[in-house]
Amino acid sequence: MHSSPSVADIEFKDRFETGRVPLSEFSHREHLQLAFVYLCETGGDNAHERMQNSLKDFLQANNVPDGKYHETLTQSWLRAVKYFMSRSQGAVSFEDFIAADDRLLDTNIMLTHYRRETLFSEKARSEYVAPDLQPIPMVA
Numbered sequence: 001m002h003s004s005p006s007v008a009d010i011e012f013k014d015r016f017e018t019g020r021v022p023l024s025e026f027s028h029r030e031h032l033q034l035a036f037v038y039l040c041e042t043g044g045d046n047a048h049e050r051m052q053n054s055l056k057d058f059l060q061a062n063n064v065p066d067g068k069y070h071e072t073l074t075q076s077w078l079r080a081v082k083y084f085m086s087r088s089q090g091a092v093s094f095e096d097f098i099a100a101d102d103r104l105l106d107t108n109i110m111l112t113h114y115r116r117e118t119l120f121s122e123k124a125r126s127e128y129v130a131p132d133l134q135p136i137p138m139v140a
Contacts, residue, residue: 003085005037006093013037017054023062028107033094035081044139048078072124076110079136086139 005013015021016034034054038047051074059068084097084104091097103109110119113131123129 003036003040003088003091003097004093005040006095009033009037009040009094016058019058019061021058023058023064026058029098029105031077032081032098032104035078036085036094036097039078039082039085044082047082048075051078067125070125071127072114072119072129073110075128076113076131076136077104079138080104080109082139083137 012021012030012033016026016030021030035047035051038050041047042050052069052071055074056066056069059066081104084101085091088097088100091100098105113134113136114124114129115132118124118129118132121129
C-alpha cells in the first residue's frame with residue numbers, strides 16, 4: 001500500500017514552493033513533511049532534485065547564505081523518509097505517517113549513521129558523503 005499526501009500536505013508544499021512559509025516556521029518536522037510529499041508525488045523519481053531546488057530557493061528567498069544548504073543531510077533524510085514509507089501500511093497524510101512511527105523526528109538519528117565530524121564537514125555540506133558508521137537502509 002502506498003502513502004499519499006493529504007490536502008493539508010499539498011497546501012504546505014505549495015506554500016513552501018511559493019515562498020509563503022516563513023523561515024521561523026520551517027524546522028526539522030517541515031523538512032520531513034516536504035520530503036514525504038515529494039516522495040509521494042514522484043515515487044522517489046526526482047524527489048531529490050525537487051527537494052534540493054526548493055530548499056536552495058527557500059534559503060535564497062530568506063537571505064540565508066548558500067553555505068547553509070547541506071547536501072548530505074538532504075539526501076540522507078530523503079532516503080530515511082523513503083525507507084520508513086516503504087515499511088508503513090500506507091499513510092494518508094504526513095501526520096498519519098509520523099504518528100505510526102515518530103523515530104524520524106529525532107534530529108540526531110543521522111548520528112547513528114555518521115560520525116559527527118563526517119556529517120558536519122564542509123565536504124558533506126557541499127556534496128553527498130556516504131555514511132561511515134552504518135548504512136541508511138535503502139529501498140529499491
